Amino acid sequence: MRTVAVVGTSLAGLRSAQELRARGFGGRLVMIGAEPPYDRPPLSKDFLLGKVSADDLALAGQAGLDALEAEWHLGVRAEKLGGDGVVLDDGTTIAADGYVIATGAVARTLGAARNLKGVHTLRTLADATSLKRDLAAGPSSVVVIGAGFIGAEVASACRLLGNDVTVIEATPVPLASVVGPEMGAVCGALHAENDVRLLAGVPVAGLTGTDRVTGVRLADGREIPADLVVAGVGARPVTDWLTGSGLAVDDGVLVDSGCVTANPRVIAVGDVARYRCPLRGRRIRAEHWTAANDQAGVAVANLLAGSTVTHFARHGYFWSDQYGHRIQFAGVATEDVRIVEGDVTSKRFVAAFHRDDVLTGVFAIDSPRLFTRLRRSL
DSSP states (O other), X not given: OOEEEEEXXXXXXXXXXXXXXXXXXXXXXXXXXXXXXXXXXGGGXXXXXXXXXXXXXXXXXXXXXXXXXXXXXXXXXEEEEETTEEEETTSOEEOOSEEEEOOOEEEOOOTTOTTOBTEEEOXXXXXXXXXXXHHTTOXXXXXXXXXXXXXXXXXXXXXXXXXXXXXXXXXXXXXXXXXHHHHHHHHHHHHHHTTOEEEESOOEEEEEESSBEEEEEETTSOEEEOSEEEEOOOEEEOOGGGTTSSOOBSSSEEEOTTSBOSSTTEEEOGGGEEEEETTTTEEEOOOSHHHHHHHHHHHHHHHHHTSOOSOOXXXXXEEEEETTEEEEEEEOOXXXXXXXXXXXXXXXXXXXXXXXXXXXEEEEESOHHHHHHHHHTO
């Protein structure tokens, strides 16, 4: 293999490039992406709060990037993958022997937004910068649509900045599909405990305003006033450019348990990859920092081997910082959940999920030591 093209320059793409060099690939390495590599998790937390700057988000220093000896194509997007290679939106075609698809995902938007000013999503540095600029205008009424981890982190940051905050969640219990209804209710309670209004179990019908947003209209007829609206309603994988490539795409690029497509010269990693998870017996997309970071080593080993010789079989792990608390979760939530340390009332505890007395998952708030020990035993 003489040339490898990495399409996507965020965490998964950068880690793949680093793995290629670490595993002895000495050929031409081409990096293609809209932006230079930077860390996204702080965008909804410390960046909004002004604790870190854009420069602090870099995933690698200049010396680290230079060490890759890569050919960089930044500020461009891939438009097509075909027999001749990757076609970029500036007209360039990059031919390669191997391809790493790491194009990630983009934030879903509200169809009701109608380009109203004051309506934001939060996925990129540009998104976070725009929201931070609006928040700097002074205390506002902020409505966050979606009580997932991104939405909850944004709500937390906005409240800490002195704003009046309302969170709207379509499901009855926030995060129930991820951490189970009992722990989801605990996460939801954090909002009220910090003077943030949570409206759960009610969908959004639309937004009000002509040039700038003035409120959010709910399906039950209520209208919530808003100076700013942040939509945290999920993300969709960036796969449009793969139409006609011959690769199987269905809510992500379909890959096996080693992150390899039906074409062994093409791998997919990170948010865009829908891989066959041995632990769950089905394909999933793991939209977490640790998955993007850890999949790269497995996928690159398989790309260089020319077939799937190793598998990605790690339990999902993620963390979230909300209202001064560190929330951690690993594994799979089940109906059998037991508090094994601390208590829910104090918001400092560890809960363990079981199936037939076998540990399947761990959830913790402000209890990192026991959480880490139990996570290792999953």
